[in-house]
Every structure is written in C-alpha cells, then in structure tokens.
C-alpha cells in the first residue's frame with residue numbers, strides 16, 4: 001500500500017468553532033420541539049435538512065425514525081461508526097431559556113439535542129476532508145435512547161449491513177464511538193475509561209402472596225407485609241455478602257405497596273426494584289440471588305413469592321483499545337488537562353451498550369458546565385433545570401470528527 005501521511009487534525013477545533021452558530025441554532029430548534037421515544041418525525045426532518053448537500057448516502061430506517069448516513073472517503077479503508085441520539089424525556093422544563101420546550105411534558109434534559117447537532121457538525125467537518133479520508137464514516141442518528149431501545153432496533157434493521165464501498169473494496173466496520181454531554185464535568189472535558197462505563201439496568205417486581213384477614217387476628221391470616229419487609233432487608237444483605245466489592249451491584253427498592261387501611265391484612269404485598277451491575281456475570285448472579293432470597297423468605301413464612309424480571313439495557317463496556325483511542329484523541333485535540341480517565345463507572349444505563357456488544361469502541365462523556373460554575377452543584381442531566389454550556393459543542397464536534405479521523409488514519413503513521 002502506498003505510504004500516506006496521517007491526516008492533519010490541528011485545525012479541527014477552529015473549523016468546529018466556525019460551525020458553532022449553525023450548530024447552536026439547530027440544537028435550539030430541536031430543544032424547542034422535543035419528541036419522545038422511537039418516532040421522531042420533526043427531529044428527523046430537521047436532521048435531514050441539515051445534512052442536505054453533504055456527500056452522504058442516507059438510509060431512513062422504517063421501524064424507527066433512525067437515520068444511517070454513510071460518508072465514503074476518497075481512499076480505501078475500513079468503516080467507523082459515530083453515534084448521536086435524538087430523543088427527549090417525558091418531563092416538564094423549567095430552565096426559563098428563551099428556546100425552552102414548547103411541548104407540554106417533553107424536554108431535552110439529557111442533552112440529546114446537542115448530540116444530534118454535534119453529529120451533524122461532525123458530518124460537515126468530515127465531509128470537507130472526504131478526499132483524503134481512508135475509509136468510511138457511518139453516522140448513526142438514533143431515536144429512543146431513553147428506555148425505548150432505539151439502538152437495538154436500528155441494529156435489528158440492519159444498521160451495520162453497510163456492504164462494500166462503491167468501488168467494490170471491502171470496508172468492514174472496525175470501531176464505534178459515542179459522546180454523552182454532562183453537567184458533571186467542566187466544559188471541554190472528555191472523560192472515559194476502559195471496561196465498564198455504565199451499568200446494566202434491570203427491574204424486578206416481587207409479589208408476596210399470603211392470606212387476607214382481620215388485623216386483630218394475624219395468626220388466622222397470613223400477613224404478606226412483614227414478609228415483604230424481610231425480603232427488602234435481606235436483598236441489601238445479599239448484595240454485601242454475595243457480590244464482590246470489586247464487581248459491584250446495586251439494588252434499590254423504589255416502591256413497596258400493600259394494603260388499604262390499618263385494620264385489614266391484605267392478601268399481597270408488592271416490591272419493585274431496580275438492579276444495576278457492571279458485569280454480565282454479576283448481573284446474572286444477582287438475578288439468581290434475588291430469586292433465591294425472595295423465594296426462601298416467603299416459603300419460611302408459609303407465603304409465596306412470584307418474581308417478574310424485566311431486562312433493561314446491558315452493561316456499556318468500552319473496549320480497552322477503544323477507550324485508549326478516545327483518551328489519545330482527546331489529548332491530541334483538547335489537551336492533557338481536559339482529558340480524564342475515570343476511576344469508576346457510572347451506574348446509569350445507556351443503549352449504546354448494544355452497539356458496543358457488536359463492535360469494539362468506546363463511549364465518552366463531554367463536560368458542559370461553564371468554567372465559572374461548579375459541576376458539583378450544577379443541575380444534573382434529567383433535571384427540569386439542567387442547562388448545558390453550548391460552547392462545549394465545539395469540543396464535541398471536534399472530538400466526533402477526530403475519533404473518526406484517527407481511527408481511520410492513526411497518528412504517527
């Protein structure tokens with residue numbers, strides 16, 4: 001293969017800064033008209049309009065409002081995937097911003113509007129380098145991240161079936177990258193880690209069934225309430241005794257409900273809990289332990305426990321090389337001081353996990369709290385008052401583009 005020097009990324013941030021006005025305008029339009037779930041017709045139209053005129057092959061997904069756009073570079077090489085999610089949350093907005101949500105009960109409180117706008121910006125940055133780009137970039141605009149499994153649906157619809165390049169040369173997808181904006185970090189900071197970045201998030205509903213009766217004569221009934229209470233406590237003990245502190249899990253019983261009044265013993269008591277883990281093996285082991293503990297305690301009291309597990313998103317696991325790549329690109333583009341290697345995962349969940357189950361790569365966090373404010377006290381993602389510093393989108397656009405360029409054209413080659 002002919003020698004080609006590594007592509008230049010020195011001016012990426014300057015170029016991203018020139019795109020900021022347009023990017024802010026798009027982000028604010030999306031912010032004003034948030035849409036929920038997997039059906040985002042207005043958002044999709046905005047993205048299509050913004051991509052208009054770029055040299056992309058765009059596929060409109062049918063099962064969701066997802067869009068897959070491929071940029072085919074001027075030189076042979078593999079394909080790299082960049083992902084931006086597009087959906088909002090079902091909640092009111094109280095930021096007081098002039099571009100605040102005009103839709104009752106919907107808000108872009110997780111910053112997916114910024115992800116979408118930044119990915120459009122990155123498509124511009126990369127399109128302007130198309131001739132020298134050795135390979136392809138697959139832009140994944142996905143709906144339904146907030147609990148609707150949009151990424152999984154796009155995978156099922158053939159997102160990764162990109163085939164060969166137009167000239168017939170093979171171009172397998174060899175990496176996948178995503179950014180998530182956060183107010184937990186100062187503007188312009190990138191943070192990631194090897195291995196688990198975010199947790200799995202499953203739920204369990206446990207129905208304890210006893211026998212109803214008069215509250216004055218519990219021995220003639222079978223009271224499910226103390227049984228349920230024992231199960232709640234035993235689950236916390238189980239977590240500390242059965243799960244390694246180095247491969248942790250969290251169970252939080254967020255809801256417990258039983259009964260109607262003080263002098264009636266009800267027939268059932270219901271426990272609802274969320275289960276978080278950062279490895280697939282602990283995730284499965286914790287499910288088994290919950291079943292054993294709940295069954296065992298119920299049976300000990302002559303009651304019965306019925307368990308219903310609902311699997312949520314799997315653990316988001318960064319490939320070691322993918323995380324190292326994101327760190328290296330951040331150091332090159334943003335500098336050492338702006339690059340954080342996280343000591344621990346975050347126990348939230350993310351459906352980019354489905355993509356990272358199929359492809360090596362990494363997700364990274366992008367800080368968006370202005371430098372004169374404290375990230376510790378800033379309203380967090382999912383708050384009705386969260387405000388993201390739009391300046392961070394310069395770094396986000398440059399990072400998206402840099403992740404793709406350095407994946408296809410490594411430094412020092």
Ligand SMILES: [Zn+2]
Nearest residue numbers: 110146381382
């Ligand atoms: Zn979210």
Ligand SMILES: [Zn+2]
Nearest residue numbers: 110112145180
């Ligand atoms: Zn999110």
